[in-house]
Amino acid sequence: MNLEVGTQLDKIVILLYFTLVMGFGAYFGKYSKNTTDYFFGGRRFAWWLITISIVATGVGSHSFVKYSTKAYQYGLSSTMTYMNDWFFMPLFMFGWLPIIYYTKVKSIPEYFERRFNSKARYLATLMILLYMVGYIAIQFLTLATALYRIYGIPLMLTVVLIAIATTIYMHFGGQTSVIFTDLIQGFILIFAGLLLFFLGVQFLGNQTGISGLSAFWTNLTPLQKLPLAHFNHPPDFNFVGIFWQDGIAGSVGFLFLNQGLIMRFMAAKSVNEGRKAAAFNVLLVLPISAIVVSNAGWIGRAISNAAPGVLPLELAANDVFVAVTNIVASPGVFGFIIAALCAALMSTADTLVNASSAVIVNDIYEPLSKKIKSEKEKLEFARLTSIGVKVIAVILVPFFNSFDSIYEAHGWFHSTFTPPLVVGVFLGIFWKRFTTPAVIATFLGGAFLMILGQIYPELISPFSHGIELRPGRGYSYIGALYNIFVCAGVGVVVSLFTKPESDKKLSGLTVFDVHKLKEIFKGSEVNEEVGEKLEVNWKLDKSNSDILRFSIKDMAMMKANPGDLVYIQDSRWWLGGLKSAHSIFGEPHNEDGVVYLNQSHLDHGQFVEGLSLKAEKEM
Numbered sequence: 001m002n003l004e005v006g007t008q009l010d011k012i013v014i015l016l017y018f019t020l021v022m023g024f025g026a027y028f029g030k031y032s033k034n035t036t037d038y039f040f041g042g043r044r045f046a047w048w049l050i051t052i053s054i055v056a057t058g059v060g061s062h063s064f065v066k067y068s069t070k071a072y073q074y075g076l077s078s079t080m081t082y083m084n085d086w087f088f089m090p091l092f093m094f095g096w097l098p099i100i101y102y103t104k105v106k107s108i109p110e111y112f113e114r115r116f117n118s119k120a121r122y123l124a125t126l127m128i129l130l131y132m133v134g135y136i137a138i139q140f141l142t143l144a145t146a147l148y149r150i151y152g153i154p155l156m157l158t159v160v161l162i163a164i165a166t167t168i169y170m171h172f173g174g175q176t177s178v179i180f181t182d183l184i185q186g187f188i189l190i191f192a193g194l195l196l197f198f199l200g201v202q203f204l205g206n207q208t209g210i211s212g213l214s215a216f217w218t219n220l221t222p223l224q225k226l227p228l229a230h231f232n233h234p235p236d237f238n239f240v241g242i243f244w245q246d247g248i249a250g251s252v253g254f255l256f257l258n259q260g261l262i263m264r265f266m267a268a269k270s271v272n273e274g275r276k277a278a279a280f281n282v283l284l285v286l287p288i289s290a291i292v293v294s295n296a297g298w299i300g301r302a303i304s305n306a307a308p309g310v311l312p313l314e315l316a317a318n319d320v321f322v323a324v325t326n327i328v329a330s331p332g333v334f335g336f337i338i339a340a341l342c343a344a345l346m347s348t349a350d351t352l353v354n355a356s357s358a359v360i361v362n363d364i365y366e367p368l369s370k371k372i373k374s375e376k377e378k379l380e381f382a383r384l385t386s387i388g389v390k391v392i393a394v395i396l397v398p399f400f401n402s403f404d405s406i407y408e409a410h411g412w413f414h415s416t417f418t419p420p421l422v423v424g425v426f427l428g429i430f431w432k433r434f435t436t437p438a439v440i441a442t443f444l445g446g447a448f449l450m451i452l453g454q455i456y457p458e459l460i461s462p463f464s465h466g467i468e469l470r471p472g473r474g475y476s477y478i479g480a481l482y483n484i485f486v487c488a489g490v491g492v493v494v495s496l497f498t499k500p501e502s503d504k505k506l507s508g509l510t511v512f513d514v515h516k517l518k519e520i521f522k523g524s525e526v527n528e529e530v531g532e533k534l535e536v537n538w539k540l541d542k543s544n545s546d547i548l549r550f551s552i553k554d555m556a557m558m559k560a561n562p563g564d565l566v567y568i569q570d571s572r573w574w575l576g577g578l579k580s581a582h583s584i585f586g587e588p589h590n591e592d593g594v595v596y597l598n599q600s601h602l603d604h605g606q607f608v609e610g611l612s613l614k615a616e617k618e619m
């Protein structure tokens with residue numbers, strides 16, 4: 001394809017987008033007062049805001065590039081890799097989500113220390129950081145692959161400029177900046193992806209004289225219309241390999257181990273709000289996202305079938321998305337859709353950078369610090385580590401650029417780095433008999449056997465389901481099954497020969513204790529009575545007690561008692577909980593419709609004088 005793509009107008013549109021997002025994200029820095037705000041957004045947000053921001057996190061720039069590639073090569077079956085979270089979602093919603101939320105763990109490695117010991121935590125920290133930093137590097141490479149051709153500047157310089165742009169808006173805002181920029185970018189992603197599909201269908205209609213979706217559908221072959229790939233061939237795209245890599249290792253890794261996604265759910269105001277976001281995401285958002293990320297490849301294939309020569313015969317794997325967009329979109333619109341690619345990169349990268357920083361602060365800095373640091377010192381360190389993470393990611397870009405395509409790079413990376421953690425966390429949650437020596441053996445012994453599988457791919461052959469072994473390149477996806485098997489095998493065998501943990505140590509850390517988690521979170525008996533949600537005015541209480549004081553009548557309407565947990569937020573629903581605070585019911589007073597709050601509530605919630613608040617009892 002012609003390396004020069006886009007017009008001057010497109011370049012301006014893309015730059016304008018970057019400028020707006022950087023300013024928008026930096027604005028929310030005022031809501032990050034401490035590391036809880038910076039990493040978790042203060043546990044304040046409504047489900048719909050979490051849902052839309054998850055779109056932008058899950059749809060990375062690599063998603064557009066890699067799924068367009070496979071959609072161009074194989075048709076509608078490209079979506080099978082994107083819609084495989086649903087059968088793990090109940091385990092996440094009713095098992096893992098309440099565990100991490102109610103036990104107040106700040107990171108995945110911290111869970112490993114509580115469930116096992118500090119050695120398990122440090123090993124998990126190393127593996128998760130490698131996973132996330134590598135993921136960021138792939139995001140940088142993907143976007144740079146598109147932009148350096150548009151602007152005519154070297155690839156690595158483009159990578160550096162992208163890293164700087166994401167730093168500016170994330171540096172001050174943290175998780176709150178991430179959530180609100182991702183809210184906007186989530187809408188941009190969906191709109192731009194569906195717009196591209198509409199433009200592609202319109203272009204096909206002009207080429208073929210057939211109107212509507214018929215122009216698209218009739219120009220795909222029967223094989224390209226199949227929803228699933230062939231069972232075990234070709235070696236670079238087959239059902240069984242992708243199932244084990246994406247459907248098992250990938251889905252568990254994304255739902256249970258992706259610190260960025262976990263932090264997004266931890267920013268929800270309650271577990272129920274997180275469950276709503278998860279359910280809405282898997283039932284509605286994922287199917288739409290599958291169309292958004294794949295349709296450029298489908299359109300490209302239909303164009304090649306209908307009008308050979310419009311697209312180059314030897315179209316490079318990583319060029320499909322940009323090439324198709326360049327053909328079907330007019331100047332300015334092309335720039336807008338590429339800006340959506342930028343949105344995808346920035347949304348996923350900002351989440352992962354923020355998550356990496358959280359792991360470094362919570363699992364390295366705090367445990368190893370010899371003296372207690374103030375919140376201000378920890379917050380500043382968190383911001384500095386986010387810069388360091390980006391520097392390392394930039395250094396790793398040339399390694400991932402050495403693969404044949406970004407799809408291959410991402411596939412190798414995902415199937416190699418997730419299995420030990422997938423086995424460790426999954427058995428830790430769902431098998432009380434899984435022991436501390438077993439998880440250490442899973443990390444070390446499993447990793448050793450995985451490396452042997454990379455060196456000697458013949459070890460993977462018994463798991464290959466007949467997939468062809470490519471000389472010098474090994475197996476693309478089915479290696480994930482081998483990796484999961486050896487890690488799980490080591491963990492199960494060692495567990496059966498070592499002493500199990502006591503029930504006291506495991507309290508609240510496995511799925512078998514979900515019924516006790518609310519009481520553990522509250523620290524006292526849970527009040528399950530369902531009361532009303534009230535709109536009240538507020539007054540400032542000069543005392544330093546961290547409680548909220550409502551009237552006797554208002555507490556009765558909310559079915560609340562002193563000591564119960566309460567959530568207050570600005571009455572403007574469309575803020576999604578941005579201005580809100582969690583607290584405890586104090587002793588009541590006699591002024592109906594009034595809540596007394598203190599300065600800490602005011603500072604955290606940034607409530608506006610004269611505007612009412614909505615209050616609800618939590619438990």
